[in-house]
Amino acid sequence: MFTSNEGGSDGLAEAADERGFFAEPRPTTRKVKAEPPVSPDSDVAHYHGHRERLRSKYRDNGDAALADYELLELLLFRLIPRRDTKPIAKALIARFGTFGGVMGAPISLLQEVKGVGENVALDLKLIASVSQRMLKSEIRKKEVLASWSSVIDYCRAVMAHEAREQFRILFLDKRNVLIADEVQGQGTVDHTPVYPREVVRRALELSSTAIILVHNHPSGDPTPSRADIEMTKTIVETAKPLGIAVHDHIIIGKDGHVSFKGLRLI
Template sequence: MRPTPDRRRKETEEPIARAAALDDAALLSILLGSPAAAPPQDRPARGLLARFGSLGEVLAAPARELHRIEGVGPEVVERLALTRELGFRLARSRALADSLPSGWSALVGYVRTRLASLTRERFLALFLDADDRLVAEELVAEGTVDHAPVYPREVVRRALEVSASGLVLVHNHPSGDPAPSRADIAVTRLIVEAAAVFDLRVHDHLIVAREGTASFRALGLM
């Protein structure tokens, strides 16, 4: 006997409602393979949330820090890495859906998901086609807590290799403050100048941090 439309709708909606009703610890426990009904002392999720403070911080935490939590072994770390990557890809798919400027908020949401909680600087270049749609993403540099070396000609070379018409520069400030530094401003100007030689437009440079996101264009820096 085929299920009725009401029964199919119920079977679809009930799991969604149950998941939405879970608190962060219970949700994280299930993702990590522990029953939500397990005693608190048997849930690594409790220790992770107590140590890092939120789901976002747990997912952003380095593996070496995760291993310090009681009950967290290689399997838990791998599950967290997979969950984090799933979040990145969902955010990226939204960023890919629309061209700029209509998709700008999705793009900002994606780079915040990708970078805001990292403890070391990463500098990304997002390459856009002639319709201002995201076509490629490159890690330009990875550095220390306050510096990532960037070479403007390498950014432009890669833009030409992927046949980009424009790009958005993005990097994070692990300090939590998104305010551009003098070095940030200087390297941005060099990239804009190098890109202009090949008729490439640099749409913006975004600095992502826990306390917010700074836009060079909105600040009048480009």
Template sequence: MDRKDIGYQGHRGRLRDRLLTGGADALLDHEVIEYLLALAIPRKDTKPLARALLAEFGDIETLLTADPGMIARVKGAGPTVVSALKIAQVAALRLLKTKIKKAPILSGWQALIDYLHADMAFRLTERCRLLHLDNHNRLIRDEILSEGSVDQAPVYVREVIRRAIELCSVGLILVHNHPSGDASPSEADIQLTRSIVAAARPLKIYLHDHVIISSSGACSLRGLGLL
């Protein structure tokens, strides 16, 4: 091992010690990414790449939720680096999802929004998902309804109702993202929401909300008085 190797290995050891003794706030953002990448490529100084990735994407959230192809465009970010970043995202999503499973969703609304934002806010194409709830407002199933283009993901009311019947859902929360960054509902979003409400009501299935996620935040159609 030459002096250069000894230098970054010693630095890495100091990062590890700070992490283990100081907890979540002990490392700066670029140090978090640097250490994560070091686990994937241990025989390389990962500080320059960590800084380059954060310079490109701006912050950790945007980096971890970025499209794999966009990450790979950064020089030095090969498949191993991309995979390391995406597995960190998966772990974070699993942690957030565990929180929303442990209590009625409507009493832990912010935890739900945090989970949805982490999963959908920075997607390049629209994704629509449906959360199925039981009669205690606990999550039964979180399912992706459709994947679409940059401005559309088709949703069919009959499929929403059919699946709700199959799962014996009592409540539903519809969610989709706007890649444009504007979470404001379109006229089509409003009409879809009202169509689902009308179809579900005779079956005593309740649409609690239609939530739109974007990089700028989240929008609730119920909160806007549109549901």
């Protein structure tokens, strides 16, 4: 899918010549004024210059010089090579709020935007998955507490734009190196069932001596609820006698994140 074919005028012109060759001859009783030749690419030529200017802008100044919709345009150039993608990029940003919101949106919702078909939606999700995999590689086999900003970046990338609550656990070994990253449950827009004994059981199966709890608030506000605080307290109390430490509980929202440890709730 990541190819661009902005030419094709020769092939279309040849096809036009063939149609003229096999056409019935016109009557010669009256003189018909010839229509001016139409370029096969006349309907798209107006944005070719824009595309090149935007590519040059990125090449010379990097992504900091581009607005979110312009960066999205650069991606859509390859995914939709023969259409003006600026209106589509702007419509996507308007619908989902931010560049991250677009990349985190479900395929079904992406396709509700005019100009975005299944293939384009799948390609956008592929790009998002590549980005998430890159962020995850920054914390894999590393001492997690020494790479805290990378942990937050990864959790925000994979959870901030989820439409439903998701409860994730990062399992660490005795050196605080990541053993596993698992989603333990998904719920509704404002609730996820969590079973402390299951959390501890899974930690024991993985020989994990420490865990980091993570969940998202689809509302966007990461402020912990009373239920969040009570659930965390129960997990801490269940895990501690078995030698499993709960380093933190992070709540991810579209507008930021909060740390239970930072709030002194752990």
